[in-house]
């Protein structure tokens with residue numbers, strides 16, 4: 001059964017698109033047919049991060065409005081088999097998407113045999129973000145160890161519990177897991193940054209993983225490569241761990257402590 | 270950092286790749302003042318037509334707007350896919366290309 005996963009945060013610029021690209025690529029690498037959908041209407045970005053911007057011909061809005069077939073808008077990744085992306089529209093009309101149209105597209109993706117549908121949410125808690133989360137079965141809540149990001153994530157958790165189809169139909173709630181990105185273990189140890197423990201205590205949802213702050217992320221997006229494909233870098237390994245955990249495998253948490261025997265190693269290692 | 274330098278040695282600097290990619294995509298999306306505002310749409314519709322031919326890689330299609338003296342010229346280049354197997358070694362790359370004179374900008 002296909003799973004719809006929203007990558008969301010409230011706050012902007014915390015790493016949702018970076019995460020969507022890498023998680024989608026990672027899931028596909030492990031053999032599942034996966035599509036990443038860009039919901040950031042007017043500020044399309046996922047195509048750049050995935051390196052397929054020149055192949056965008058039709059977008060999600062075109063499909064919901066019947067101007068193009070889904071197959072015409074889906075872009076097949078050249079590097080990873082089974083990986084596809086569906087671009088956002090560059091229109092300035094913020095009401096270009098409607099729930100019914102998006103629901104139809106998701107149903108069609110399911111009937112085409114997609115195993116995972118990853119929805120890259122825009123920032124904010126307005127209609128665009130609500131649209132991206134509405135059909136979700138699961139959520140990856142992307143948070144930076146920083147006060148406004150944590151507060152926004154908390155608000156988003158409230159929306160996942162109230163404003164999704166699962167909430168409206170009284171189904172099992174959206175399964176939300178936390179992804180802390182741009183983390184510096186060193187700064188957390190020095191007390192200059194919220195620690196993983198702090199963030200977990202505040203948000204009280206399961207930790208899916210911690211992605212360290214890394215210059216490789218920028219280099220990868222310059223090239224249009226999901227960073228998870230930059231094998232043997234810390235960021236790629238951290239994302240790969242996340243993908244394995246997401247798919248149900250146990251993996252010890254890494255990149256949390258810069259000391260060998262920190263509390264998290266003892267708890268999770 | 271030394272590890273990263275090693276890792277990226279031999280590749281183009283990622284920032285220059287980023288710049289090239291952006292120049293292409295920005296030119297495609299921008300409504301430049303002084304040029305005809307249907308150009309982004311024309312570009313998009315050209316791509317829609319070309320995309321019907323699934324063999325053609327859209328990354329190897331370029332649409333450029335140039336000035337030649339008083340005139341604006343739209344230049345379209347399409348690198349056609351290689352021939353089917355059985356062809357002589359190293360066939361010449363086939364390029365379909367067209368120049369559309371848009372006339373002088375008023």
Ligand SMILES: Nc1ncnc2c1ncn2[C@@H]1O[C@H](COP(=O)(O)OP(=O)(O)OP(=O)(O)O)[C@@H](O)[C@H]1O
Pocket residue numbers: 009011012013014015016017018019040121122123181182183211212213214215217218221235
């Ligand atoms: N782990 C990381 N280390 C370093 N930089 C990162 C990391 N993750 C993301 N970034 C950088 O942070 C910036 C924002 O990332 P991204 O676009 O993924 O965020 P976003 O949440 O999708 O933003 P928006 O809310 O605008 O959609 C980018 O420049 C990206 O390269």
Ligand SMILES: [Mg+2]
Pocket residue numbers: 016017018040045120121122
């Ligand atoms: Mg984004």
